[in-house]
Amino acid sequence: MGRDGDAKLLRDDGAFGAFYRRHERAVVTFVGRMVGDPEVTIDVVAETFARAYESRDAYRPEVGGARAWLLGIARHVVLAAWREGRVESEMRRRLGMRVLEPSEQTLRSVEEAVLESEGAVVEAWLADLPADQREAVRRRVLAEEDYGVIARDLECSPAVVRQRVSRGIAALRRDVKP
Numbered sequence: 001m002g003r004d005g006d007a008k009l010l011r012d013d014g015a016f017g018a019f020y021r022r023h024e025r026a027v028v029t030f031v032g033r034m035v036g037d038p039e040v041t042i043d044v045v046a047e048t049f050a051r052a053y054e055s056r057d058a059y060r061p062e063v064g065g066a067r068a069w070l071l072g073i074a075r076h077v078v079l080a081a082w083r084e085g086r087v088e089s090e091m092r093r094r095l096g097m098r099v100l101e102p103s104e105q106t107l108r109s110v111e112e113a114v115l116e117s118e119g120a121v122v123e124a125w126l127a128d129l130p131a132d133q134r135e136a137v138r139r140r141v142l143a144e145e146d147y148g149v150i151a152r153d154l155e156c157s158p159a160v161v162r163q164r165v166s167r168g169i170a171a172l173r174r175d176v177k178p
Contacts, residue, residue: 133168
């Protein structure tokens with residue numbers, strides 16, 4: 001399920017839970033890496049999804065993937081929290097969401113998710129790229145393989161590999177911009 005599938009989940013009030021489950025780990029990992037505190041991470045993630053729910057009609061799949069859209073929201077929530085010294089819960093209040101009191105087990109699981117899922121987040125970002133760009137970016141950027149080696153394996157020229165890497169990185173940058 002790609003961008004169109006995410007758009008369908010967002011537009012169906014009853015399916016927002018599936019959207020949440022699909023992207024929760026990536027948002028938890030992203031936020032956890034930024035803030036380094038499991039309790040703040042839980043608050044930011046809750047506020048992020050509340051804001052996403054509130055503004056779900058603003059999501060445009062043709063502009064970028066849902067994960068990048070969510071991470072942009074999360075980034076804004078984190079930056080606002082740093083400025084204000086607390087996580088704003090305006091959307092959660094408006095939506096009538098209860099305040100979360102995480103257990104020690106929940107806090108530990110958030111810490112573990114942040115530590116173990118960094119690779120999953122990268123793969124999730126790459127998943128929105130076309131297969132040829134995804135492979136080129138994965139091998140050149142993540143595995144640091146030589147353009148010539150990648151070109152030989154993919155049966156194309158090094159210039160084509162460079163173009164795929166460049167286009168893939170440009171697409172990822174567009175998706176992450178706030």
